[in-house]
Structure formats: C-alpha cells, structure tokens
Amino acid sequence: MPRETRRRIRLAAARRDQPVRQYVLEAVEARLRDDLIEDASAGLLTLSESADPVLAELWDNPADATYDTL
Numbered sequence: 001m002p003r004e005t006r007r008r009i010r011l012a013a014a015r016r017d018q019p020v021r022q023y024v025l026e027a028v029e030a031r032l033r034d035d036l037i038e039d040a041s042a043g044l045l046t047l048s049e050s051a052d053p054v055l056a057e058l059w060d061n062p063a064d065a066t067y068d069t070l
Helices: 003-015 020-035 053-059 062-068
Strands: 036-039 044-047
Antiparallel strands (some): 036 044
16 A cells, blocks of 8 residues: 555544544445445345446446346
8 A cells, every 4th residue: 555545544544533443444334335235135235336337337228128127
C-alpha cells in the first residue's frame, strides 16, 4: 500500500476517533454493501448492477429479457 494512502487512512481514522483497524473494516463493509446485494430468500450474495456496469449491460438487454420472466 502506498505510504500516502496509509497516511490518509490514519488521518481519517483519527478524525473519527477510531483505531485504523476499525476504520478500515467499516470502510470495507460499506463498500461491500454497495457492491453486493443479499438475496434474503435464497441467502445468497450477488453482484449489483451498480457495482458492475458491464454485467448490467449484459443482463439488461432484449435477448436476456426472457430470463427475467423465469
């Protein structure tokens, strides 16, 4: 990890009066919430369309619309 990134993380954690470990864990968890959607009925984690625009484009097209009705 670049030295400047480590410095910025330490500063950000200090601003929140948190240990670096806690700050990083919360940041990673927030990113995972944004990138993954939990399908409560199946108990699965899936990529969200906002997390991967390429997959969103592949999934959201007329040829794939048939699978939306299944």
